[in-house]
Amino acid sequence: MTVQLDLLKRIPYFSGVGLADLESIKKLVFERSADRAETIVFEGEPASSLYFVASGAVRIFKTSAEGKEQILSIVRPEESFNDVPIFDGGSNPASARAMGPVLLYGIKRNDVEAILRDHPQVALNVTKVLASRVRQLVSLVEDLSFRHVISRVAKILFEQISGETDRAPRLTQQEMAAMAGTAREVVGRSLKALEERGAIKLDRHRIVITDKEALQKITEVSS
Amino acid sequence: MTERPIIDAEKCDGCGLCVTVCQCNALAVVKNVVTFVEAPECDWCTDCEAVCHTGAIACPFEIIGPPS
Numbered sequence: 001m002t003v004q005l006d007l008l009k010r011i012p013y014f015s016g017v018g019l020a021d022l023e024s025i026k027k028l029v030f031e032r033s034a035d036r037a038e039t040i041v042f043e044g045e046p047a048s049s050l051y052f053v054a055s056g057a058v059r060i061f062k063t064s065a066e067g068k069e070q071i072l073s074i075v076r077p078e079e080s081f082n083d084v085p086i087f088d089g090g091s092n093p094a095s096a097r098a099m100g101p102v103l104l105y106g107i108k109r110n111d112v113e114a115i116l117r118d119h120p121q122v123a124l125n126v127t128k129v130l131a132s133r134v135r136q137l138v139s140l141v142e143d144l145s146f147r148h149v150i151s152r153v154a155k156i157l158f159e160q161i162s163g164e165t166d167r168a169p170r171l172t173q174q175e176m177a178a179m180a181g182t183a184r185e186v187v188g189r190s191l192k193a194l195e196e197r198g199a200i201k202l203d204r205h206r207i208v209i210t211d212k213e214a215l216q217k218i219t220e221v222s223s
Numbered sequence: 224m225t226e227r228p229i230i231d232a233e234k235c236d237g238c239g240l241c242v243t244v245c246q247c248n249a250l251a252v253v254k255n256v257v258t259f260v261e262a263p264e265c266d267w268c269t270d271c272e273a274v275c276h277t278g279a280i281a282c283p284f285e286i287i288g289p290p291s
Contacts, residue, residue, distance in 0.1 A: 036246065056243045057274045074274055076240060099270055100243035161288035170283035173269060184273065204267045205226045207284045 003029045003105060004054070010078045011052050011105075013125050021119050028111040034098040041096040047085030049106040053077050056102030062094050068192075071185040072140065074099070083130060086112050143182045151221040152180040153190040157200065158219050161209055194218065227259045228271055234279035241271035241280055 003026050008014055014022060032051070034040050040051070043062060051058075058075040072094055075081045085092050086109050107115065116123045143149055156179050160169040173191075177184040191207070194200045199215040201208045209215055227249070237255035246268060251260045257279065259265075269282040 036244075057240055057270075076274065076276060077238075099274065100245070102243075157286055160286040169286050171286065172272060172281045172283045174272065174278070174281070175283075188269075205282065205284055206287055208287045209289045212289045 003031060007054055007078070008105070011080070012078070012129050013052070013080060013122055015121075015125050017119060017121050017125075021121075025115055025119065025122075028107055028115065029105050030107075032104045032106050034102045034104065036098055036100050038098045038102075039095055040098060040102075040104070041082055041092050041094075043093065043095040044091050047082055047090070047092050047109065049082065049108050050080060050086045050112050051082050051096075052080050052105040054103040054105050057099040058102060058104075059097050059099050060094050061097070068189070070144070070189055073136065073185075080129065083126075083133070087126075087130075140183055140185070143186045148221050149180055149182045149186050150190045150193050151218050152182070153187055154194060154199065154215050154218040156180060157194075157207060157209065158212075158215050161212075226267070227265055229281040229283065230257055230259065231279045231281070232256045234277045236277055236279075238276070240274045240276075244270040244274050246270070 005019075005022060005026060008022055008026060008029065009017075014025065017025070030049075031054075032040075034056075040058065041047070053075050055077055057077075058081060060072045060075060060081055061069045062072060063069050075096070081096055082092060084090070116126070153176060156171070156176055160171065171179075173184050173187045177187045180187065180190075191200070191202060194215070195202055197214060197218065199209070199211050199218060201210050235256045237252050237257065239252045239257070241257055242250045242252055247265055249259055249265045250257055250271060252258075267282060267284075272280045272282045
């Protein structure tokens with residue numbers, strides 16, 4: 001396998017970069033593959049390379065001291081990850097794990113600096129990519145810090161089983177996120193938190209309310 | 224019948240990202256549209272729904288009240 005110029009062209013970092021420039025950038029790009037569930041980047045470790053997903057998907061997450069994971073984002077083809085430590089010289093702020101077989105394009109830290117010096121268009125593109133990343137993370141911080149999302153998710157579940165209908169309601173995590181005014185990633189964590197508190201049980205495609213009173217109590221937390 | 228993710232063929236652009244993340248090989252792209260293939264029971268990880276950028280896959284949860 002060799003690095004595909006067509007794919008490089010579609011990466012936002014290289015948007016609007018001429019073919020000749022792209023050919024010279026391509027020489028600095030290396031390939032790396034990862035198997036399902038393989039951790040590509042460990043939180044807290046020194047960062048050596050910037051990565052782009054060529055195929056597959058990568059989950060970016062942080063782990064708490066208790067071992068709980070908070071998904072920050074899912075990186076899809078043509079998107080990048082590990083940008084921040086490459087630019088600020090710090091350690092990896094989060095871990096990255098392959099969600100399936102993944103092919104990555106990587107650029108070593110020193111080579112990234114050379115590319116930015118030699119190709120101002122890439123530097124401009126990087127500011128746009130990072131700005132949109134900041135916007136997405138600010139929104140996630142708002143959800144995690146200021147909103148009692150767990151109580152909102154509890155309320156949604158409580159309302160579903162309090163209806164008149166005999167038919168069991170069905171909701172996706174995306175729909176629950178829209179109803180709670182939050183991100184899908186936060187709903188996933190909220191459901192796990194509700195399970196840990198004994199209010200619900202996640203049983204494959206079922207959410208079983210195991211303790212209605214506990215669930216109701218959680219809904220009463222100000223939101 | 225095995226419970227399976229709901230696929231909206233109209234929305235699917237056949238990118239196949241869901242196929243790569245599916246841990247039980249329950250998905251395949253057939254004629255440019257993702258389809259559910261007979262496979263060991265889907266464990267409802269919802270990764271396929273999470274990675275789909277067109278919103279073509281839905282993994283709805285059935286919400287069941289406590290036994291009365």
